[in-house]
Amino acid sequence: MSKPLIFVETYGCQQNEADSEKILGTAISKGYEKAERKQDADLIIINTCAIREHAELRALSGAGQLKHLKQAKPSLLIGMCGCMVQQEHRMEDIKKRYPYVDFVFGTNKLSSFADILDEVKASEKRGFFVESYQENPGDICEGMPVCRSSSSKAYVSVMYGCNNFCSYCVVPYVRGRERSRKCADVINEVKTLTENGYREITLLGQNVNSYGKDTGEGVNFSELIRRLCALDGDFVLKFMTSHPKDASHELIDVIADNPKCAKQFHLPLQSGSNSILKAMNRKYTREKYLETVEYMRYRIPDIVLTSDIIVGFPGETDRDFEDTLDIMRTVGFDNVYSFIYSMRRGTPAAQMTNQISDEIKKERMSRLLELQCEISTQKNQALVGKVLKGVIEGESKSNPKKWSAHSTSGKLIHFDRPENPDEYLGKFADIRITEAKAIMLYGEIEKIYN
Ligand code: SAH
Ligand code: SF4
Ligand code: F3S
Numbered sequence: 001m002s003k004p005l006i007f008v009e010t011y012g013c014q015q016n017e018a019d020s021e022k023i024l025g026t027a028i029s030k031g032y033e034k035a036e037r038k039q040d041a042d043l044i045i046i047n048t049c050a051i052r053e054h055a056e057l058r059a060l061s062g063a064g065q066l067k068h069l070k071q072a073k074p075s076l077l078i079g080m081c082g083c084m085v086q087q088e089h090r091m092e093d094i095k096k097r098y099p100y101v102d103f104v105f106g107t108n109k110l111s112s113f114a115d116i117l118d119e120v121k122a123s124e125k126r127g128f129f130v131e132s133y134q135e136n137p138g139d140i141c142e143g144m145p146v147c148r149s150s151s152s153k154a155y156v157s158v159m160y161g162c163n164n165f166c167s168y169c170v171v172p173y174v175r176g177r178e179r180s181r182k183c184a185d186v187i188n189e190v191k192t193l194t195e196n197g198y199r200e201i202t203l204l205g206q207n208v209n210s211y212g213k214d215t216g217e218g219v220n221f222s223e224l225i226r227r228l229c230a231l232d233g234d235f236v237l238k239f240m241t242s243h244p245k246d247a248s249h250e251l252i253d254v255i256a257d258n259p260k261c262a263k264q265f266h267l268p269l270q271s272g273s274n275s276i277l278k279a280m281n282r283k284y285t286r287e288k289y290l291e292t293v294e295y296m297r298y299r300i301p302d303i304v305l306t307s308d309i310i311v312g313f314p315g316e317t318d319r320d321f322e323d324t325l326d327i328m329r330t331v332g333f334d335n336v337y338s339f340i341y342s343m344r345r346g347t348p349a350a351q352m353t354n355q356i357s358d359e360i361k362k363e364r365m366s367r368l369l370e371l372q373c374e375i376s377t378q379k380n381q382a383l384v385g386k387v388l389k390g391v392i393e394g395e396s397k398s399n400p401k402k403w404s405a406h407s408t409s410g411k412l413i414h415f416d417r418p419e420n421p422d423e424y425l426g427k428f429a430d431i432r433i434t435e436a437k438a439i440m441l442y443g444e445i446e447k448i449y450n
Pocket of ligand 1: 342
């Protein structure tokens with residue numbers, strides 16, 4: 001008899017992608033096989049995100065599209081999980097408006113997924129396995145089977161949750177307080193990955209550089225990186241996301257001194273205005289941020305710097321916004337992920353009375369995008385003629401005629417499909433850059449590492 005098929009649809013950040021790999025791995029260990037298309041699946045799980053309204057609407061619309069699949073195949077099991085389902089009002093929505101969703105489990109229930117699946121299969125009723133973080137502070141998912149989506153790049157969660165409570169953000173409510181994995185567990189996982197040919201390891205956490213504060217092991221994030229870089233093998237180590245208040249000189253020194261560390265830093269700025277940073281509860285000033293960037297550029301002159309910026313936070317004046325554009329010009333980020341502020345229920349910023357109109361938010365967003373496009377293009381053009389090392393990923397997701405690689409510093413490069421693809425896939429290569437656009441580089445492979 002053929003095995004039942006599972007399909008996992010993931011919204012949101014890398015943390016969710018890493019969780020989905022565990023969901024898939026667990027289901028496979030319980031007799032399922034991965035479906036290539038959701039139409040073929042016997043079990044579909046939607047792993048949701050709540051960071052902005054748009055993310056929630058996409059996940060809900062993803063769920064809505066399953067109604068007809070369920071009608072065509074009543075035995076289909078549909079589950080929902082992830083950050084969105086941790087919110088009471090969204091749970092009510094799912095219970096009432098999505099009756100074909102058979103079960104829901106929260107982010108603090110991930111490690112019990114195997115038991116949840118057994119219970120759901122044995123029961124005729126819908127199952128809601130959702131508890132708030134007050135009821136269940138969540139654990140650390142150790143030892144779950146993982147079905148990785150790539151054989152060259154791997155995500156490794158090193159900590160869960162967030163203690164920062166930025167006033168706009170839902171994450172601390174839907175992911176709970178910071179919990180770090182034991183250092184030995186992280187090292188063993190990375191060691192196994194590199195021994196199995198993984199070339200790029202990305203350490204994940206909502207605030208990775210506060211790793212270790214709760215373990216009592218005396219190993220902070222910088223020390224964890226030092227220990228990981230001491231492992232054998234040819235691999236590059238990346239991490240995300242760092243909070244500027246915890247981006248210490250010690251951490252920057254570790255990156256500068258270890259050739260295995262990607263010369264890349266994603267350091268979310270959010271705003272260039274001190275009064276907005278204060279209202280956001282970010283706990284740093286623009287001066288402190290600029291000082292951190294200055295030290296990074298001093299220790300690692302060719303570092304690739306990226307950031308997140310929110311446009312239209314409550315009370316943001318023209319002057320505040322100009323401060324943001326100004327700091328973008330001063331720093332010259334390689335790339336910026338910019339977001340229109342989205343009101344999140346239960347967060348302090350949602351109570352603020354000075355919300356900004358959609359019209360102003362959109363107008364500011366387009367000005368910001370225009371400026372960043374100019375800066376990114378200039379940054380990329382300076383790379384023409386240079387050689388970047390990167391991991392070859394195969395056919396490009398955005399242009400099937402080309403192949404792609406991400407450089408160790410995080411730049412996306414397109415190049416012609418090699419004639420003997422098997423000799424290239426998943427390997428490190430030196431790529432000479434021949435042409436540059438704002439978010440894309442084009443190049444030619446110069447050397448392949450075996
Ligand atoms: N923990 C990470 C980022 C998590 S969310 C950090 O602190 O850097 C990723 C990005 O989404 C944030 O950096 C922020 O720019 C954006 N974001 C978070 N909440 C948002 C909201 N309510 N509206 C718009 N953007 C938001
Ligand atoms: Fe959200 Fe701030 Fe925590 Fe990042 S650091 S997850 S923005 S609360
Ligand atoms: Fe979204 Fe949750 Fe990540 S809210 S951004 S999936 S931590």
